[in-house]
Amino acid sequence: MSRGLAAMADRNFRWFFLARAITMVTGAMSSIALAFAVLEIDNDPFSLSLVLTAFTVANVVFLLFGGVVADRLPRALVIQVCYVLDILSIGTIAALLFTGTASIPAVAALAAMNGASTAFVMPAMQGIIPQLTSAENLQQANAMLSFVRSAVTIGGPVIAGILVTTVGPAWAMIVQMAGWLLAIPILAMVRLPPPAGDGGFSLFADLREGWSEFWSRSWLVVVVLAFMIMNAIHVGAWGVVGPYIAKNDDRLGIAGWGWVVSAEGLGVLLMTLVLMWFPLRRPLRFGMLGMSLFAIPLTMLGLHPAVVIVAIAAFLAGAGAEVFSTGWNVAMMENIPLDKLSRVSSYDMLGSFVVMPIGTLVYGWLITHAAPATVLITSGILYAAIALATVMVPSVWRMGRTEAATARD
Structure with a gap:
């Protein structure tokens, strides 16, 4: 296999890369979908700042705890559980939008749940990559993941804008949920040894x-x-x-x-x-x-x-x-x-x-x-x-x- 794709020789990395690529593609529209969902409820910039602050504060509060959990438990499992929580939080926002019952306090609370979940995912993502491939392929593995991330950063907002303007932000959230649903069983294909430690x-x-x-x-x-x-x-x-x-x-x-x-x-x-x-x-x-x-x-x-x-x-x-x-x-x-x-x-x-x-x-x-x-x-x-x-x-x-x-x- 060519040098640039050498990390793909590792089975675990192939499955992880596929799952991560799916969630990056579908998740690239998340910020735009959430922003316009809030503005659809209340066309007030202060309401949007409240929701975004709720996400950020929850993320910062739980970040250190997320690092501890990701070191103590199987990292792929941590990511899967967080994806389930993300499906529940974003899915609930979508349901509230579809039924016309969404409110700013409810969306802020659900955004905080999503922010807390992200605080566990980020350290787990960072820690799992060295488990998936060899030391000589680490740079290529990180570059491949960055390639997908940067590609969807360019195209994701455009797709999100089209979805939001044509069918509404709730449907953009449904697409995001579909990405997490696909990623969960794919991550189950990653086979890693249990975390080291005394179990305490x-x-x-x-x-x-x-x-x-x-x-x-x-x-x-x-x-x-x-x-x-x-x-x-x-x-x-x-x-x-x-x-x-x-x-x-x-x-x-x-x-x-x-x-x-x-x-x-x-x-x-x-x-x-x-x-x-x-x-x-x-x-x-x-x-x-x-x-x-x-x-x-x-x-x-x-x-x-x-x-x-x-x-x-x-x-x-x-x-x-x-x-x-x-x-x-x-x-x-x-x-x-x-x-x-x-x-x-x-x-x-x-x-x-x-x-x-x-x-x-x-x-x-x-x-x-x-x-x-x-x-x-x-x-x-x-x-x-x-x-x-x-x-x-x-x-x-x-x-x-x-x-x-x-x-x-």
Whole structure:
């Protein structure tokens, strides 16, 4: 089998990849379906913010617990159970919409249930991949999954928009449920040994053990701290200020912003193909250098928000982000003990995500008190400075691949 598809030689990975691809394809429309479902109930942005906040808060609250459970129980089983809960929560929202009985408090509660479920799925997904394939195929496995993810990120919202406008958001949710229903029996085909451990379960002891593994690695702590700020800048500058400029500057425009976002996704997509064939010898060094490229579209958005220029910059940034994404996953999977990987991943996710809601609020305030161009250019400089400073940390700069992973290169 060719190098780029080498992970497909592993039976367990083939079944997992199929299940994951199905849920990514059908789940790509989830955010749009939920947003328009809420606005169909109550055409008020505050109601939408309540529902999205309910999802986010539940996700953050249960994330560390999800990491413990994913390390203690069979990870495929954890994912299957969570899919059942997702079917129940999203299915109930769809039923309420079909019957005309949906309310914002009910949808918020069900969104919180979905957010809590996701908090268990994410660490389980991170921890299961090294169990499915060999060390030398880890990069290809992660790149293949990223390829599907980036492809559906480009096409999923378009399909969702068509479904929502033609038959309504409830039917888009039915499609999503169908994906989970298909994935559950496919995941049952994954055959893995039982989790290692003494069989005991102590939440706080397990959390302390995961924290000890996390804190003992300087490269891990430094990168997570960097992303705590970088993600806040990303969601604020790109997610709030970007659309604001698109709406109010004719050089970009709303349609132009769509092209920019698509260009970023295309950069991710094409880089996944490159990474399926070419090994990352220094995954964190090149990954953080890749992340620093995001400063370019941020700065250009402030200096001269013309569609072509910003789209080209966004394409480069998307490619750089995928170098980091694949490199980071490989570094985690090769250097964290398998029986603690989900817990350490949950600390990584918590640290990386926790400041993002604050970033959204801060940038919403900033653009009402300062010129958007000043905000964006300053954000670009700060973003690049953080990413490049992280590269210079010795443990980040020197991080290489394991001997097993480079045996075939």
